[in-house]
Amino acid sequence: MPATMPHTLAEAAEALAAGCTTAEALTEAALAHIADPAGEGGRAFITVHGDVARATARAMDGLRAAGLAPSPWAGIPISIKDLYDEAGQQTRGGSVALSDIAPAAATAPSVARLQRAGFVVLGRTNMVEFAFSGLGVNPHFGTPRSPWDRATGRLPGGSSSGAAVATADGMGFAGLGSDTGGSCRIPAALCGIVGWKPTASRVPLTGTLPLSSTLDSLGPLARSVACCEVLDGIMAGEDPAPPQPLGPVAGLRLGVLQGYVCDGWDAGVTEAFERTLSRLSAAGARVEKLAVPELAEIPQANATGGFAASEAFAWHRGLIERARDRYDPRILARILRGGQMPAADYIALLRDRARIIAGFAARTAGFDAVVSPTCPLVPPAIAAVEDEAEYGRINLLLLRNTSVGNFLDRCAISLPCHRPGEAPVGFQLMGEHGGDARLFAVAAAVEAALAA
Structure with missing residues (x-):
């Protein structure tokens, strides 16, 4: 975004409150980015709500002038992934297989809550078809490019590809995504922004297109931890109050996962991750290697098919x-493979998951967060994945x-940890099941330490 524009939700709210900008100006700037033929808007968005967004922005300006703004965030433009229901809009999940579906009769509760707070919905962002890949490739609507090395054309990550690229490029201050195996955190890592996965039960899935009823969760992608915290709180039905000031990183106990998550790192990932650990240690965090044997049991448990494929097949077989x-x-x-999983294997997977969750929780008790690189790779070239x-x-x-966090049903967040000019690398922090508020506090402390 231009240097004169606010960067975060807090900055936008302050500028609106002070009269330094208007909701209409913020919305017009975002729509201009989307419409720029030299940009990624045509691939990042499937549908743009230009007229409705402008009308909403003007309404929020009128309410603010009358002292009736519904929240400090009223008039700030955001985007939503093409799997959230909006009344009167088709929910296609990034697929042409649903091109003849009837428009949604009602808006998803998570989106409606944000609208009641006054957020302006710019449109529906592109995604991997039916959210079933971490790459970000979509042959129907195009593949938006990561902000890094646009000349080559790098993968944006998936499945919330459009949400990440839109947010990184100034097409709104944040985007709503979904996360079944990393679909908020992977594109955040590959696009250099923040991506949040809540504990799955925190935000209602009502009014969204499912991938896996066991693993699905809904979260935002934004430009700071505080931005994600604001959006998550509203989506979860909490009071849309600004986040409270948080403490320093000194004294935090961070467990660095070993084993399963440590293979195949790109050199840039290794350098950025190790540098981040050193900075956090120097700032007073207690950084400790953490071996958790249960990690190695997750791929074994999933070997017969896993939740995503089997549950996706159950939903998709008629379509x-x-x-x-x-x-x-x-x-x-990938979906058809789910039809090959016997019921007995699915039941065994449920049993194995419960055992692994309990074992992992026992070994990580006492840590404020467990950490790893979000992804072992910097953004690969889009051309590389043309090979099957x-x-x-x-x-x-x-x-x-x-996907570890989804299997364990824990909250998790990805923060950018690369230096300016370097390929984007995400630093992942994972909290406890239901420990969302605590993880936000830890992540904010880490973010502040890395910015110091």
Whole structure:
């Protein structure tokens, strides 16, 4: 965004309150970025609500002038992923297989809560078809490019690809995503912003297109930890109050995961992650290596198929019968594998998951967060995944570290930890099940230490 524009939700709210800008000006600036033919707007968005967004912004300016703004955030433009219901809009999940679906009759509660707070919805962002990949590739609506090395064309990460690119490029101050195996955190890492995955039960899934009922969660992608905290709180139905000041990183106990998440790192990831650990240690954090044998049991538990494929197949099988030829073949193949999982294996997976969650919780008790690189790779070239084998290999690598948090049903966040000019690298912090407020505090402290 231009240097004169606010960068975070807090800065935008302050500028609006002080009369330094208007909701209409913020919205027009975001819409101009989306419409720029030299930018990524045409690939980052599937649908743009230009007229409605302008009307909403003007209404929020009028309410603020009358002292009736519904929240400090009223008039700030954001985007939503194409799997959230909006009354009167089709919910296509980034797919043409649902091109003839009826418009939604009601808006998802998580979106409606943000609208009641006065946020301006700019439009619906692009995503991996039916959210079933960590790469960000979409053959139907195009693949938005990561902000890094646009000349080459790098993967944005998925599945919330459009939300990440839009937020990074100034097409709104944040984007709503979803996270089943890392779909908020992976694109945040590959686009150099912040991505949040709440404890799954925190934000209602009502009014969203499912991938896996067991693993799905809804969260924001934004430009700071505080931005994500504001949006998460409203989506969860809490009072939209500004975050409270948080303490320093000194004294925090951070467990650095070993083993399963440590293979195949790019050199840039290794350098940025180790540098981040050194900075946090120098700032007073207690950084300790943490071996958790249960990590290695997760791929073993998923070996018979996992939750995502089996639960996706249960939802998709009727649609596949009607519209098989309209699916991305790579997504279709992954969904069809779910139909091969016996019920006995699914029941065993539920049992194994409960055991692994309990074991992991016992070993990580006493740590303020456990940490790892969000992804072992810096953004790969889009051209690299045109090869079928590379598509599968890179997808599994990008999903590996983040999917741990979904399997364990913990909250997790990705913060950028690279230096300016370097390839983007995400630093992932994972908290306890239900420990969302505490993890926000820890992440804010880490963010402040890295900015010092």
